[in-house]
Amino acid sequence: MDLEFLQTVDPQILVGVAVAVVAIGIGAIFLFSSKKSRGCLDPENFRDFKLVKRTQLSHNVAKFTFALPSPTSVLGLPIGQHISCRGKDSQGEEVLKPYTPTTLDSDLGHFELVIKMYPQGRMSHHFREMRVGESLAVKGPKGRFRYQPGQVRAFGMLAGGSGITPMFQVARAILENPKDQTKVHLIYANVTHDDILLKEELEVLASRYPDSFKIYYVLNQPPEVWNGGVGFVSKEIIQTHLPAPAADIQVDS
Numbered sequence: 573m574d575l576e577f578l579q580t581v582d583p584q585i586l587v588g589v590a591v592a593v594v595a596i597g598i599g600a601i602f603l604f605s606s607k608k609s610r611g612c613l614d615p616e617n618f619r620d621f622k623l624v625k626r627t628q629l630s631h632n633v634a635k636f637t638f639a640l641p642s643p644t645s646v647l648g649l650p651i652g653q654h655i656s657c658r659g660k661d662s663q664g665e666e667v668l669k670p671y672t673p674t675t676l677d678s679d680l681g682h683f684e685l686v687i688k689m690y691p692q693g694r695m696s697h698h699f700r701e702m703r704v705g706e707s708l709a710v711k712g713p714k715g716r717f718r719y720q721p722g723q724v725r726a727f728g729m730l731a732g733g734s735g736i737t738p739m740f741q742v743a744r745a746i747l748e749n750p751k752d753q754t755k756v757h758l759i760y761a762n763v764t765h766d767d768i769l770l771k772e773e774l775e776v777l778a779s780r781y782p783d784s785f786k787i788y789y790v791l792n793q794p795p796e797v798w799n800g801g802v803g804f805v806s807k808e809i810i811q812t813h814l815p816a817p818a819a820d821i822q823v824d825s
């Protein structure tokens with residue numbers, strides 16, 4: 573590029589232009605980061621988020637992907653907290669139920685819910701009927717759980733059925749943070765093998781972080797070939813598969 577013309581420009585103008593460019597750059601970074609940190613949730617008012625994808629994971633479980641206002645937006649949900657979703661049951665009555673997204677604020681532009689739909693469930697009806705292009709009313713963040721990276725040496729988690737979603741969210745946040753050395757031990761109980769939610773995602777985490785993440789599945793009605801636990805979660809199972817109690821150990825269920 574021919575820069576000779578710069579020598580003919582008044583240096584004061586050049587400095588002025590340079591200052592303006594830097595100022596615009598800083599302004600843009602500030603605007604972007606403040607927008608990013610603000611998040612899209614309102615704790616007082618419901619906000620609508622459009623369903624952009626629906627993936628059926630089993631006969632009664634589906635993953636719902638909702639778009640955020642822009643591809644760089646974050647939901648703004650602290651780790652371990654949940655959102656309140658508003659829908660209508662089969663009678664047209666309003667229903668409010670809590671759900672924990674399986675995505676984190678490192679996932680930009682969208683958030684996901686994995687929902688188990690019960691035949692008689694009121695909010696289940698709303699999700700069963702929901703189609704791509706429709707919006708879900710969401711309020712939050714909700715919940716008192718707080719997690720600081722490295723706050724404990726090991727985390728014992730005990731989950732059953734759809735109770736896995738908050739555990740999955742916290743486990744992902746810990747394991748995907750290279751500065752967090754916390755070990756995660758999860759016992760996950762279900763009735764049958766088909767009931768295990770997020771199995772693929774959990775297996776990916778376990779194979780990616782073999783030294784930091786251990787899962788022990790317990791099934792009440794196991795298949796013929798099964799190397800996990802059988803029946804209900806017992807004291808022995810907890811003693812064997814969760815870290816022993818200590819000041820720097822946290823156990824949640």
Ligand SMILES: Cc1cc2nc3c(=O)[nH]c(=O)nc-3n(C[C@H](O)[C@H](O)[C@H](O)COP(=O)(O)OP(=O)(O)OC[C@H]3O[C@@H](n4cnc5c(N)ncnc54)[C@H](O)[C@@H]3O)c2cc1C
Nearest residue numbers: 654669670671672686687688690692693694695696734737
């Ligand atoms: C913090 C928090 C986070 C949650 N996150 C998720 C999530 O990410 N994904 C998700 O799918 N759910 C999640 N849940 C559960 C969710 O809030 C609802 O309870 C669930 O979707 C059922 O609501 P419903 O209105 O369809 O059923 P309801 O109308 O409340 O229940 C009707 C019938 O459905 C059956 N049923 C309902 N819930 C259960 C259950 N847990 N086990 C067995 N049978 C049941 C029962 O037969 C019950 O009588 C979460 C709950 C909490 C407290």
